[in-house]
Amino acid sequence: MKQGIKLHTINTNKFKTNLIAMFLSIPLTRENVTKNALLTSILRRGCQKYKTQEEISKRLEEMYGAEFNCGLDKLGKNHVLKFYVESINDEFLPEMKENMLKQSIEILSEIVFNPLTENNGFNEEYTNQEKENVKQIIEAKKDNKARYALFRCVEEMFKDKPEGLYKYGYVEDLENINAKNLYEYYKELIDSCKIDIFVSGKLENTNIEQLVEQDENIAKLKEREPKFNINKPEEKAPMQQANNVEEKLDVTQGKLVIGYDVEASKQEIENEKFRYIGMLYNAILGGTATSKLFQNVREKASLAYTASSSFSYYTGNIFVNAGIEIENFEKATDIIKDQIEAMKQGDFSDEDIENARKVIISNIEGISDEQDTEIIYFLGQELSGRNVSLKQYAEFVQDVNKNEIEDFAKKININTVYFLRN
Template sequence: MKITKETVRDKQGYRLHILPTTKYKTVSIVAKFKAPLKREGITERALLPHVLHKATNNHPNVRLLQSALEDLYGTGFSSDGSKKGENHVLSFRMEVVNESYLNESEPILEKALNIFHDVLFNPKVVDNGFDEAIVKREKQTLEQKITSIKDDKMSYANLRLIDNMCEEEPYSLHVHGYLEDLKKITAKSLYEHYLGMIENDVLDVYVIGGVDEAGIEALSDQTFTRVNSDNQGEHLESEPFHPTESKEIVEREEVNQGKLHIGYRTHIKFGDDDYYALQIFNGLFGGFPSSKLFMNVREKHSLAYYAASRFESHKGLLLVFSGVDPKDYNQAKSIILDQMEAMKQGDFSDEQVTDAKEQVVNQLQETMDNANGLIEVLYHQMLSGSTIQSEELMENIRNVTKEDVVKVAEKIELDTIYFLTSQEGGDE
């Protein structure tokens, strides 16, 4: 689905997406490295973005690198990792002031892209490895991030739901990696993994802002060209999975509030015809404050501190989150399952469908009003392999009928019920 006037060019070792617009006062550049989710190497991939943007050969410590960015009118740089279906995506983002708003003719964008190139392709290397002090420090930071997930019980319950629900699937892999792997990583082994990533990952580069297409194409070639890569890396598609029967899992931890999380299979992914109706389904079911989960589980029966749902666009999952008192587990579970059944029976009005459609359209417009949000939407579209203009996208959402939503609901299958509680029995 193509959301805006986007020029896409296959280049040497990368794919360039240019989105010229005068809407923003900054230029946003995002580089996305994609590889299949695999247990081997996922911790190295989680660590790499943080090590790479701490030092380069030209800016050998974090202070000098940060100072160089600050000198370019406070150019911002960030990085992270995420799962898109069965694929692991590392994103590097830069936001630089648009030169046309400056009184001087300094080539700010070119200088910023030189730094971007250094971060990705000219990192600080010592004796065929990364800087050991930087690696050690970033390993400690990542270790804290991994261990802190257990302290955030909502995130932990979601992690455990996916662990159990997608046990034999790549999607179950942890995006931040694993402590047992982290301990084994050295400056040299991480650098070897980096070299493999640079050569083998699929690289997409997005540039959005007030740019001249020919000029930015030339600058991008200087910045992102990979002479040893054909940019044809593997892409993992999620295999259809139909649970033969649902699972119910109760685990015990010291928690003040029970976490009842439920996973469903939608069998609908980004780019599918039913995807628009799935968005409306989720809004009605648990996506908005007016949804069935919020109104029935939280407001009407006062059984949950929160109750909501979201869907995973490239994996075909629908996830329900709720925080409940352990003694209310069975009742809360029954009411959540009843709301799904009500959706399958069409127990909602045409007026509610209309309201949900407007909320979904507003959310999408708000996302696309932000440069990074627009890039994320376009990347989703590119991964799905389908093309549609923004006006048609909005129209498709507005054309969803109650019957379309019921059809989506009927496809959805219960997979896993997960409850995290400190109480024996979970429902006493």
């Protein structure tokens, strides 16, 4: 493959399907975030070979319901445009003569790399319709209140920083985008972004490199020095005072999110184990049914149905969330803060650690049982400039000890308390 374009193959006989993914990664910026969202929307509308969405759909249905999907992800400081085709492996088709893998690569590369154009721009009609569509998606961010609360907390913590951007962009930025300037942007993006192509499925007896390299649209791509950020968490300056944000919306249940910083030194962050220590800390705090949050907020105090935490390695944060009665805000925050404090005091047993470890290892072992999960894991490795195999991943997790988790706990500091209420 050419420089800047990487093919990853996962040969597995666990599935009835082949999954092909093409990821375009570029640095996440306010300037480009809305354009990227619009771009993914427009590309799926038509390409040179299948000019309308109807033609694309009919073609996919003809391929025994091959499924095209696209989306966007924020991975650390990168914005990733994701495109997938999932199709049935030839072995499970009524007629064996089809070469479904080749056909799938063809249609996917056609949609991503050979879009429908007119007068040196995208199709006007598609562009205008998709601008409306993206506007709607952006406005829908308040529809799921729990997700919105988490997003708002992140936004408050990363004001004017790429990490705080909404992945579908901003309504006011749509105005200045048109079919022509977006197409110019697209050409630039295709020539400079990092391209990762994943093929997962039963690939033996297939020369997959050749199949991909000789694909007409992929062959046309240029070599590049790909522009993207190598993901790694940054050092954080200690917060002087926690930020309290309250927002009102028409909700029955209050949604509480508390964002914590992991105030680790540069050296600690660069330690390969940092990520795995964080995962264990999080599992003990709020990642499992035996975790402190689940036990204390839900089971003991009966305050919530959902009470959990998550560890965001790329941004270096722990997020705690709970759905609670509005009037129980104080009670719930106190209990949550007590759990964070208990972690700092080392108030967790070897058994807690082993339980957490088992849950994490079991998740790691299950990664290769799901095609998309495995692909996304390796994309994450690729974008952080690492190549930790699933086996090594499990070994790292095995290796974390209590002292390390306690040290990690001491670096957790409250940044923002966000409460969505009525």
